[in-house]
Amino acid sequence: MLEQLPALILLAPLFGALLIGLIGLHDRRACFPIAFTALIISLASAIGAAMRAFTGGAYNYFIGGWEEPLGIGIVLRVDALNGLLLIAIAVVAVLAVIFTIRPSSEKDTDKTAYFYILFLLLCVGLFGITITGDAFNLFVLIEVSALTSYGLVAIGTSRRCKMAAFHYLLMGTVGASFYLLGVGYLYLKTGSLNMQDINTILTTNATVAQSPAIVTAFILILVGIWIKMAFFPLYGWLPNAYSYSPSGSSCLLAPLMTKVSVYVMIRVMLSLFGLEWVFGHPGWSDLVVWLAVIAILAGSIMALAQREIKRMLCYLIVAEIGYMVGGAWLNDPNLWGLTGASYHILADAMMTLCLFLFAGILFKYHGVSEIGDLGGMFKKMPITSIGFIVGALAMIGVPPTCGFFSKFYLIRGGIEGGHPEYVAALLISSLVNAVLFFRIFEIAYFGKNPAAGHSHDHGHDDHDSHDHDDPGDAVTTAARPMREAPVYALIPLLAAAALIILVGIFNGQIIELIRLTFEIPATVVSNLR
């Protein structure tokens, strides 16, 4: 049973989605329990599968027992790094599904079952991308997660979300097609689709490895993944898709989609082409790090210009993607950049989850979406504010949150790899984040309540009674008085906040596990601590 765990991670949400299709469409109350159970099973299996990789090293799992010689088997591969990522995905999915207990598109309860089906299928896609050991299956799973995320963006009630979903679809499909084309060139030269086989052929056969077709393949794959992860010049689809999608969807999409794509890039560099091959090309590392610097600065500057919370967070994601791409390409001798980038995938998933849950709570229960409307928030919703403060401090990079440690490792990589521009961009971006979030803190702490009747065209028409307990406030007529969100919205927020701190405190162990994958002796790590 235990050796079947890698398959179980994928199968639980898949069958959960089918079950919801059978039962949930008739009885909508069944949707949430099925989805929750399926994701809990996934989480447990992910922990089990990852533990085996932590203790026993990387291993393969052949679906249906079709092993190598015929070359038609579907192989899953678990190593320490993607084991960690599997757990992170499962945790984010469980927390996000708790948040959706009352789906954000409340008026449209007909869509509840479809929402959960898409939600679970997206989880299947994300787990699959992380765990697969086959270059072509990776494409299929990218498309599985992409198609479901188009649906999740378009399921909202906002008028603009369909348009956002359509643009997301065009960009996403082009990205996946570029990836597919790159895999085609790889297959042309190596005759294999199994990542390990391809890697063996590329490392042993120098004539194949140096052929222009392989370089073409790498560039096509890289550009395809960059579109998928919204790396700076290719980020156009992201802000609209994430800010106009319903809160329940964006809490799953924003923390995971881009981060998993970053993992795919690291995977492609590490175990498909091999770091020696990638960094054997002079100039590539410098070029990509400069692109990342531009991405970080552009993302931060554009975030400064936003008035809406969700849009601001979207541009921060663009900057964070710059951190990770730059870190992965630093090419420093001890691979601290790559380590930091991998750690930041986990850290950023938690931070983004926390902040998007916060934005979701504000929008879902209070109809607030603009920063200026947050006046007096700390006093009226202290618990929600705690979650937000932890998330914000992690974004800025204050110890002991995980944001501090990922920046620490990334900066270390930048210094050792000789990329002062990357270090400078990271520090500037941290300062910009500090400005951004302290502006919100100021409004939330000292600001007055917003004026009444601020227009919200998103369908929250049920005006609650005004909050009369408000002591001595001149402008007491907020359209929807702020008070604590319900428990099932607070649990995921506080859990995400706790995870941010836990991932930060246990950074040493996590880094050690990550570096297990890079096959660097643990002594280098223990010297650091």
Add this chain to the structure above:
Amino acid sequence: MVDFLLNTVKPHFNFWVYVILMMIGLWSLIAKNNLIKKMMGLAIFQTAIILFYVSLGVKDGATIPVLESYGDYAEKAEKAEPAGPEVAPPDATPAPVVVNPADTYANPVPHVLMLTAIVVGVATLGVALALCEMIYKEFDTLEEDELLRKIKALHDDA
């Protein structure tokens, strides 16, 4: 010109066609104003990639890839020498001791992959069409400039 066609284009005719098709697709994806035309560009783009893959599997004078007795071959091959990834050209000199049956087959893998990719493409176009319909119901137009104008008006009202 004729030399160019004969020496450069003809040997890789499929690949030239795929690149041209891909560029047509990308161009209409970027330059067209109508969402349906953008979608058609996407379909052409995907089809170009399918053509590329199908061209990979083609071999002159190959037969249908039906594996009859893998076990025999594996046994013999083990005795003879470990079989590497198939690279032997079909016009190889007199038969080696053990003929890998795969050498006489057209490579089925790219074709099989494309079955999956076609399904993915159809699903994508289905979702895109559904989204177009929803956009049309919402805004009464599929021209991008008009859509952007209407969305901007929506934003200014809010």
